[in-house]
Amino acid sequence: MSKNPNMGRLLKVLLREGEPDRVPFYEHFVDNEVIEALTGKPVSKALAEEGLRSEKYLETLVDFYSRLGYDYVPMEVSPKLPRTNILQTRDVAYLSRGKRTWEDENRGVIETLDDFEKYPWPNPEEALDFSVFERLRRKLPEGMGIVGGVAGGFFEHVSWLMGLGNLCRAVHLDRKLVEKMFSKTASLILALDETIVREGLVDALRMGDDLGYKTGTFLPPRILREYVFPNYRRLAGLAHARGLPFIIHSCGNLYTPDETGRTVMDDLVDSVEIDAKHSFEDNILPVYEVKEKYGGKIAVLGGVDMNKLVQLPEKSLRQHVRLIIRRCAPGGAYALGSGNTVANYVPLENYLAMLDEGFRSGTYPIRIG
Numbered sequence: 309m310s311k312n313p314n315m316g317r318l319l320k321v322l323l324r325e326g327e328p329d330r331v332p333f334y335e336h337f338v339d340n341e342v343i344e345a346l347t348g349k350p351v352s353k354a355l356a357e358e359g360l361r362s363e364k365y366l367e368t369l370v371d372f373y374s375r376l377g378y379d380y381v382p383m384e385v386s387p388k389l390p391r392t393n394i395l396q397t398r399d400v401a402y403l404s405r406g407k408r409t410w411e412d413e414n415r416g417v418i419e420t421l422d423d424f425e426k427y428p429w430p431n432p433e434e435a436l437d438f439s440v441f442e443r444l445r446r447k448l449p450e451g452m453g454i455v456g457g458v459a460g461g462f463f464e465h466v467s468w469l470m471g472l473g474n475l476c477r478a479v480h481l482d483r484k485l486v487e488k489m490f491s492k493t494a495s496l497i498l499a500l501d502e503t504i505v506r507e508g509l510v511d512a513l514r515m516g517d518d519l520g521y522k523t524g525t526f527l528p529p530r531i532l533r534e535y536v537f538p539n540y541r542r543l544a545g546l547a548h549a550r551g552l553p554f555i556i557h558s559c560g561n562l563y564t565p566d567e568t569g570r571t572v573m574d575d576l577v578d579s580v581e582i583d584a585k586h587s588f589e590d591n592i593l594p595v596y597e598v599k600e601k602y603g604g605k606i607a608v609l610g611g612v613d614m615n616k617l618v619q620l621p622e623k624s625l626r627q628h629v630r631l632i633i634r635r636c637a638p639g640g641a642y643a644l645g646s647g648n649t650v651a652n653y654v655p656l657e658n659y660l661a662m663l664d665e666g667f668r669s670g671t672y673p674i675r676i677g
Contacts, residue, residue, distance in 0.1 A: 311377045315453030315511050318379040318643065322512055322553035322584050322607050327640040331633060331670030333663060334609040334643035336516060336557050336586055337382045341403035341652035342659065343372045352405065360385060360440045370447045376663055380452060380511065383444055384459035387435045387500060389493075390428065391417050391468055401653035416471035421485050427469075429492060432499035441509035453511035455555070458500045461517020462539050463527070465493045472526060479531055490535040498542055505546050513547040513554050514586075515540070519572065520560020522592060529566045533575060540580040553583035555609070559648065561592045573598075577605050586610050588647045595647070596635035603641055610645035611636065612662055617646055618654055622661045629665040637674050644670060 317328040340351045347368055354362040373381045393415045399408040418424050436458065444454060460468070466489045467475050478486050504510055517536075519525045525532060540556065547554040562572040576582050584607035588595040595611025602608070616628055629644070636642040644666040650659050669675070 311375065313374050313379045313449060313452035315379050315451060318453070318455075319512070319553065321640055321643050322555065324583075324607055324641045327638075327672045329672060331637050331666055331672075331674075332643045333376070333378050333666060334586065334645040335378070335382065336610075336649045337384075338372070338650040339403070339405075339652040341401070341405055342650050342654065342656065343368065345403055345656055346376075347372050360437060363443070366440075366444050366447055369444070370449070370452070374449055374452060377667065380455045381444060381448065383441060383454055383456035383510075384514075384516065385436050385438075385440050385456075386459040387465075387496060388430045389435075389465060389469065389496075393417055393468075393471055399652075401651065402655060403652040405652060411468045411471070413472040414474070416469055416474045418469045418485075418489065419471070419474050421482075421488070424485060424488055424492075429496070432496060432503070435496060436500050438503060438507070438509065441504065445509070454509070455512045455514055456510050457504055457513045457515060458497050459516070460497075461515045461558075462490065462494050462497060462536050463517050463519055463532070465497070466490055467526070469493070476527070479527065486535070490539075494539040498539065498546070501543060502546050505550050505552060508550075511552065513543070513552050514557060515543060515555075516557040518557075518559040518587075520558070520562060522561055522589070524561050524564060525572060526560075529568075529570070529572050529575070532572065537575050537580055540576070540582070544581050544583075547583075548581075553607075554581075555584040555586060556580075556582045557586040559587045559589070563593050573602065577602055582606055584609050586645075589613060590616070590647075596632060599636045599642060603636075603639070607641040607643070608636060609643045611647050612645065613647045614651070614654075617658055617662065620658070622657065625658055625661055626665045629662055630669050633666070633669050633674060637670060637672075 318332045320328045321332055344351050349368045351365050351368050354365040369381050393412040394409050395412050396407045396409040399405050418427055544554040565571050586609040588611040590613040599608045
């Protein structure tokens, strides 16, 4: 089967317009170490030296995603919101990057109202390098698109700047600070994504905002409904006004009803009006059960559980991928990929086997051998 990119194939899935010629592939992103290993090109060095200004990095992304059969290149650009509350440790992944970093959950750069006032908040015109999307677009082969937007979500940026523990305490002890933090970060991100959409820099708008963990959300659903979901809805409105689909990537259990009887997923589907959801974990809710429940309203993306993608032998992994295709792909509104991202601890042979099985078993009408 041809691997020629066709953004129309993915858009058909995202907009739930029926079955395309084959099940498209979807990833939030693939770690640079995986891209390096499969292309032989030192993208990490290019990023370290030039960041997203690196033409070689962008060229490698296009080469990687097009050759492996994707219809788009994922691209999210981080706003200039400096943080110093960064922890690091040795990276023991299969394709180690040396050090792995993350934000300190117990320490923030903004912990008080005084910190908020002193923080160097950027103007929207200076907060993000929009030229990355333009330069990437010029390198795309015919038919290929861009899926992305501002890197990081409304909840994530607030939790990163404050430290998750401080944010959780402030919800109860300093609601004024919480209100200011969500208002300020949301206004910035909305302004940036509005420019991205208005200038036609992406073919589908998405936001990655990890709201939870295995058994629930970091903040109570009522707090998310007050500070986060209205801004998701505004973002979806920006996309829909330009005819673009809006995708949410979020880890965590979004399916447990709260005291109102509603779930966070219900909010995303019915109130926010997302077009597609990404990131699924079998021990929360397998992707095919999500498709059965919500597939009439949204597209479902990915869902090959990370534990299975990492640990299963190839034969068993292929069987599992065929099961997912058989249960998720009929009728369209499904794209194949990992349950989260192709991280640098995913064995290359398993990643390639997942894609190969997608080509073998994902042609419409679906035939499972």
